[in-house]
Amino acid sequence: MTLDRDTAATDALLTDLYLDALLASVVLDAVAAGTPDDAAGQLDPAARRAADRLRHDLVRVHPSFRFEERLATRLAEAAVAMRVPLAAGAEGRVIAFRPGPGLDLDPGAAPPEAGADREEVPPNPSAPERIEADGDPARRVPTRPLLIGGALTSAALSIAGAAFVAWRLGRPGRASTPMARAARAVRDARLTSSLGSTVATRARSTARRLD
Amino acid sequence: MARPGLGRVKVTGGAGPASADRPARIAHLDRDRPLVEAAQRDPLQFDSLYRRYLAQVYSFAFYELGDHHDAEDATERTFLAALAGLGRFEERARPADGDGASTFRVWLFQIARNVIANQHRGRRRHPQAPLEAAALVADPLDVEGGATTRDEAAAAWQAVGRLPADRRRAVVLRFVEEMSTAEIAGILGRSEGAVRVLIHRALRTVGRDLDGRGTSSHDSDRR
Numbered sequence: 001m002t003l004d005r006d007t008a009a010t011d012a013l014l015t016d017l018y019l020d021a022l023l024a025s026v027v028l029d030a031v032a033a034g035t036p037d038d039a040a041g042q043l044d045p046a047a048r049r050a051a052d053r054l055r056h057d058l059v060r061v062h063p064s065f066r067f068e069e070r071l072a073t074r075l076a077e078a079a080v081a082m083r084v085p086l087a088a089g090a091e092g093r094v095i096a097f098r099p100g101p102g103l104d105l106d107p108g109a110a111p112p113e114a115g116a117d118r119e120e121v122p123p124n125p126s127a128p129e130r131i132e133a134d135g136d137p138a139r140r141v142p143t144r145p146l147l148i149g150g151a152l153t154s155a156a157l158s159i160a161g162a163a164f165v166a167w168r169l170g171r172p173g174r175a176s177t178p179m180a181r182a183a184r185a186v187r188d189a190r191l192t193s194s195l196g197s198t199v200a201t202r203a204r205s206t207a208r209r210l211d
Numbered sequence: 212m213a214r215p216g217l218g219r220v221k222v223t224g225g226a227g228p229a230s231a232d233r234p235a236r237i238a239h240l241d242r243d244r245p246l247v248e249a250a251q252r253d254p255l256q257f258d259s260l261y262r263r264y265l266a267q268v269y270s271f272a273f274y275e276l277g278d279h280h281d282a283e284d285a286t287e288r289t290f291l292a293a294l295a296g297l298g299r300f301e302e303r304a305r306p307a308d309g310d311g312a313s314t315f316r317v318w319l320f321q322i323a324r325n326v327i328a329n330q331h332r333g334r335r336r337h338p339q340a341p342l343e344a345a346a347l348v349a350d351p352l353d354v355e356g357g358a359t360t361r362d363e364a365a366a367a368w369q370a371v372g373r374l375p376a377d378r379r380r381a382v383v384l385r386f387v388e389e390m391s392t393a394e395i396a397g398i399l400g401r402s403e404g405a406v407r408v409l410i411h412r413a414l415r416t417v418g419r420d421l422d423g424r425g426t427s428s429h430d431s432d433r434r
Binding site for chain 2: 008009011012013015016019023044045046047048049050051053054055057058059060061062063067068071072074075076078079080082083
């Protein structure tokens with residue numbers, strides 16, 4: 001039983017070696033030159049013939065160009081959809097925020113020594129390892145995680161949006177396109193008619209009371 | 212074809228004399244590492260990986276499903292799933308995987324295998340069109356040799372199509388995709404030794420099948 005298994009494993013290994021050579025086109029070149037490979041001689045003839053046939057007949061099939069481009073477009077759309085969350089603020093990351101000397105975020109902590117603090121501040125504030133590596137607890141500046149990037153972007157967009165709306169409402173020469181003028185005229189007419197009807201109703205009620 | 216190499220990766224982190232003397236770790240580089248990293252940074256860069264592996268994935272699906280439309284469907288699902296899951300992909304290339312290994316390719320074909328298995332479950336039937344498929348393979352300009360080539364290719368395809376699923380997959384991955392035993396083992400979730408035995412037995416079966424067919428066709432010619 002074990003012998004059979006060993007024999008099968010050995011045959012399988014020989015076949016594998018033969019296939020490695022075959023797929024690298026070494027065997028075909030050797031056969032063409034009249035010097036067959038050693039592994040091929042020890043191989044089961046049926047397996048060898050099958051390997052040679054399959055090497056020739058099993059070819060790679062390429063899809064149509066139309067399908068290739070259609071799928072490429074679909075993948076690009078999916079990729080763009082994946083990028084949208086990034087643009088909307090997912091790129092914001094939590095970094096260590098080091099407050100300045102005047103900003104005391106931890107009232108219980110001892111005040112840092114003047115002068116020494118400036119030397120301790122690393123050039124890159126997003127390096128928590130350096131802060132942790134500082135052995136002196138008195139010099140350790142309290143760190144606060146801060147989400148930047150996405151939050152700043154959205155805040156900037158909000159401010160820009162508010163400024164734009166204010167400018168649109170406050171600018172002297174308001175929209176002068178025909179459509180805007182027509183819309184404004186309709187709105188003014190409605191206002192006038194509603195005001196007129198209100199005044200007429202009040203006048204009628206006043207007249208009745210006087211009667 | 213780009214060949215991978217053994218990259219020297221600098222060990223970072225940790226300060227002190229002990230880490231300074233530590234030798235650099237040797238890591239096996241995946242052939243597709245630059246493309247994968249670019250695609251993980253920017254999903255639009257996935258196009259390069261798609262172009263590289265489209266024909267391979269499509270061929271695998273076509274040999275498994277035997278129908279162009281089903282193969283297109285499986286290919287589309289595979290690449291969409293790969294794009295969606297690319298952020299979770301981790302390269303695990305080892306020196307033992309050998310030159311030319313790509314763990315991304317193994318990962319991609321694992322997805323393809325699952326997608327194809329789902330489609331198989333959906334339709335509950337075997338590939339039915341080896342003859343039509345073989346007709347596509349034959350050279351359309353070679354009128355005289357075309358018929359013989361087509362018959363031989365069809366016979367080979369039919370013989371492969373009659374194999375049990377695992378053997379058929381292993382043979383297709385070995386001959387069509389020209390994958391190493393290690394890569395096939397990764398895709399099929401088996402040991403390398405088991406894959407070798409699968410392929411060896413598949414070849415013996417196909418050989419006997421083709422020999423028997425050749426004998427019977429000669430007999431029928433004589434008759």
